[in-house]
Amino acid sequence: MKKLFLLLAVCLMAGTTHVFGQAEKEYDKENYLYATEVKAEAGKNVVIPLSLKNTEKIGGMQFDLYMDDMFSLYYTEKNNKKVYSVKLEGTRSDSDFHSTTITDKTDHFFVISTPTDAGNIYEGTDGVVYNITLTVSAEAPTGEYYAYIKNINLANTNGLTTYYPEDVKCKVSVTNATGINGITASENADVYNANGQKQNKVRKGFNILRKNDGTTVKVVK
Numbered sequence: 001m002k003k004l005f006l007l008l009a010v011c012l013m014a015g016t017t018h019v020f021g022q023a024e025k026e027y028d029k030e031n032y033l034y035a036t037e038v039k040a041e042a043g044k045n046v047v048i049p050l051s052l053k054n055t056e057k058i059g060g061m062q063f064d065l066y067m068d069d070m071f072s073l074y075y076t077e078k079n080n081k082k083v084y085s086v087k088l089e090g091t092r093s094d095s096d097f098h099s100t101t102i103t104d105k106t107d108h109f110f111v112i113s114t115p116t117d118a119g120n121i122y123e124g125t126d127g128v129v130y131n132i133t134l135t136v137s138a139e140a141p142t143g144e145y146y147a148y149i150k151n152i153n154l155a156n157t158n159g160l161t162t163y164y165p166e167d168v169k170c171k172v173s174v175t176n177a178t179g180i181n182g183i184t185a186s187e188n189a190d191v192y193n194a195n196g197q198k199q200n201k202v203r204k205g206f207n208i209l210r211k212n213d214g215t216t217v218k219v220v221k
Contacts, residue, residue: 040136053126070139073135085133089129100113152168189212
């Protein structure tokens, strides 16, 4: 018991905030990522520019990408593998994406990392470092959705010092082109309200359009 009290006393004298384990790091205010609001259309791709502002030299980074269910990370097929469209910009620009590792955890969660490279650094930067392309679901109602950048790690050029910025929240304002005011039930689709009652046209509020091919689209006007 005396030894435990002695340990506590030593820790308090040294200014340690946690007796067991490493003290929790505060968010870095001088080296961080940020994103601006973007607009998109349902059924189309949208590019989210992810920017870096830093005072220290940054040679690499890693973060988790989360997104609402209405989004998916756009990709192309190359050698029977998915090549996700997360493009590096600036000093680390790489059109073949081989400097970026993207780990697919689920349909809406990815780990994205760019290894430390002392020869290609971000120094005194305030601009776009990644362009992330998302595909918006064709059934996404008009509204506001979000992509999230979490667990951000920014490493200096020797890879030994790491900076931990706050999470980033990017708003994507989506419009659904099927929610045209003039559409009627007799033209392109049968229109129903939220209670399943058939209507003669799209009205204010929640609508369901059943197209001639049998597919349905949700529209919020």
